[in-house]
Structures are given as C-alpha cells and as structure tokens.
Amino acid sequence: MRQIDLEEYGRLSLDGSRPEGAFSLTLAEGADFALPRRKAQSHKYSYGRALLIGGSTGFSGAPVLAANACERSGAGLTQLLVPESVYTIAAARCDGAVVSPLPAGADGAVSGAAEERILQALSKANACVIGPGLGLGEGPARLVETVLWEAKCPVVLDADALTICGRDPELLELCRAPLILTPHEGEFRRLGGDLSSGRLAGALGFTARHSTAILLLKGHGTLVCRGREVSVNPTGSPAMAKGGSGDVLCGVLAALLAQGFEPFFAARCAAYLHGLAGDLACEELGEYCVTPSDLIRCLPGAFRAVGQREK
Numbered sequence: 515m516r517q518i519d520l521e522e523y524g525r526l527s528l529d530g531s532r533p534e535g536a537f538s539l540t541l542a543e544g545a546d547f548a549l550p551r552r553k554a555q556s557h558k559y560s561y562g563r564a565l566l567i568g569g570s571t572g573f574s575g576a577p578v579l580a581a582n583a584c585e586r587s588g589a590g591l592t593q594l595l596v597p598e599s600v601y602t603i604a605a606a607r608c609d610g611a612v613v614s615p616l617p618a619g620a621d622g623a624v625s626g627a628a629e630e631r632i633l634q635a636l637s638k639a640n641a642c643v644i645g646p647g648l649g650l651g652e653g654p655a656r657l658v659e660t661v662l663w664e665a666k667c668p669v670v671l672d673a674d675a676l677t678i679c680g681r682d683p684e685l686l687e688l689c690r691a692p693l694i695l696t697p698h699e700g701e702f703r704r705l706g707g708d709l710s711s712g713r714l715a716g717a718l719g720f721t722a723r724h725s726t727a728i729l730l731l732k733g734h735g736t737l738v739c740r741g742r743e744v745s746v747n748p749t750g751s752p753a754m755a756k757g758g759s760g761d762v763l764c765g766v767l768a769a770l771l772a773q774g775f776e777p778f779f780a781a782r783c784a785a786y787l788h789g790l791a792g793d794l795a796c797e798e799l800g801e802y803c804v805t806p807s808d809l810i811r812c813l814p815g816a817f818r819a820v821g822q823r824e825k
C-alpha cells in the first residue's frame with residue numbers, strides 16, 4: 515500500500531497557497547468499506563442489474579474487462595452492449611455477462627440506430643457505464659448524450675465518453691441522475707480540468723464548476739471528490755500502470771452502484787478495492803508482470819481484506 519502524505523495533497527498550488535473556503539480532505543481506510551453480509555434468501559435480482567456500453571473495432575478488450583470485473587464484484591446481473599462489429603469477440607471473452615450486439619456504423623463503432631435498444635436496457639438498469647472502447651464518432655457521441663439525458667440510475671462516464679463530453683462540456687449538465695466521472699489526467703484536461711496548481715486544486719476547481727458530479731481522478735493517490743469533500747485513496751502501485759486497468763475500476767464501480775451503494779461511497783470503495791487488488795497482484799507477480807486480468811483475479815482477496823459487517 516502506498517504511503518500517502520495528506521500534507522502533500524494540502525499544498526494546492528505551486529506556491530503552497532490554499533483555496534478560499536473550507537474543504538474536507540480524508541485518507542480512505544479499509545475499515546471504511548466493510549460491506550454488509552448478504553441475506554440467505556436472495557437471488558440475482560437482489561443485487562442489481564449493471565449495464566455497460568462500449569467497444570468498437572480494435573477496442574474490444576476494454577468493455578470485456580469492465581464486464582468481467584463487474585461480474586466478479588457482486589452485481590446480480592451484468593449486461594454488456596457492444597457494436598455487432600466486435601460482438602463475437604466480446605461474447606467469447608466474457609465470463610458470465612449477458613452480451614448483446616448493437617447496430618454498428620462503417621467505423622466499427624456503435625451507430626445512432628442503437629438508441630432504441632440502449633434505452634430499453636437503460637430503463638431496467640440500476641447502474642450504467644458508458645465509454646470503454648466506445649469510439650469518438652457521431653454514433654457514440656449521440657448515444658452518450660442520450661444516456662446522460664435519459665438515465666434514471668447512476669451513470670459512470672469513462673474513456674471515450676469523457677473525451678466526447680470534453681468536446682461539449684454542456685453535456686455533463688444534462689444528467690439528472692447521479693453522475694460519476696473517472697478520468698486519468700489526460701482525460702481530465704480534455705474535460706477542461708486544470709492541473710497547473712496540482713491535482714487537488716484541479717479536482718476542487720472542477721467540482722466547483724460541475725457541482726452535481728462526483729469526480730474520481732485516477733493516478734497516484736486517486737482523488738474522489740464531491741463538492742468540497744475529497745477522499746485520497748492509498749492503495750495501488752505502479753504495477754497497475756497498463757492499459758485496461760481503468761476498465762477494471764469501472765466494472766467494480768458499476769457493480770457497487772448496481773447493488774445500491776450510495777454513489778460517493780461506491781466511488782471511494784471501488785478505488786480502494788481496485789488499488790488493493792493491484793497491491794495483491796504486485797506482491798504475487800512483481801511490478802512488471804501484472805495485467806488487468808490479474809487485477810480481476812485478485813479482487814476476491816481485496817473484498818475479503820475489507821471484510822463484512824452485519825446490516
């Protein structure tokens with residue numbers, strides 16, 4: 515587990531100055547995330563339906579990783595919607611998710627003709643992730659707007675969905691449901707985030723402008739920010755610095771949201787569990803050899819480590 519210095523995160527600009535007004539800065543701890551024991555009399559619909567939308571030609575791995583991580587993290591039912599251009603590949607690589615094809619455009623990404631089918635799935639979902647491997651064309655952009663406008667369940671924007679919103683920041687204001695953004699620093703800049711005075715200053719400035727969104731800013735000491743409330747995540751290691759690690763995080767987050775956990779808690783918990791799975795994988799395999807699939811394999815150890823509590 516990383517050594518995190520809260521004083522380091524308290525230095526909000528290059529000269530060490532702090533912003534006006536009070537803010538809360540806390541360090542996440544495993545004891546914060548003990549999850550409730552499940553009832554003996556329960557079934558898959560007791561634990562929610564997670565909807566994941568993504569994938570395009572050349573980018574079939576991202577939604578598969580998210581779906582497999584979601585399945586591993588306790589969602590009752592995981593549904594993955596991908597364009598028909600990558601359907602066969604995605605369906606073959608998913609462990610237990612229900613995988614369905616969507617109409618695809620000439621670019622191999624989902625087309626606007628998929629809108630009706632996405633709305634049908636969205637109406638039944640308890641949480642939705644859109645973005646992993648989605649593409650940046652007209653079809654994906656139209657469907658990101660549709661999801662933001664129509665969703666009644668919590669929505670997670672990741673990867674290409676973030677870039678689409680960066681081109682039109684007003685899209686973020688369309689969402690009337692809980693909204694969680696999961697950018698790395700490059701995506702954060704494309705969203706209009708400013709890191710010139712440091713990560714914490716940038717996160718606080720962003721959530722001041724987008725007060726209804728929860729920001730999960732990935733990186734060393736991942737920050738989860740809601741308004742003026744910021745949680746610093748201490749888990750994770752450089753072994754996780756590989757393409758696909760963020761897709762695993764999205765899957766864990768989707769599963770927790772689908773099970774009904776409060777969005778800010780779910781975002782903090784997902785970051786902690788994801789990083790802890792990375793720590794366990796690094797301990798087993800070393801810093802160089804961890805893959806995103808290893809993170810999924812190590813999630814059970816992370817969940818056991820935070821423990822369970824009675825309701």
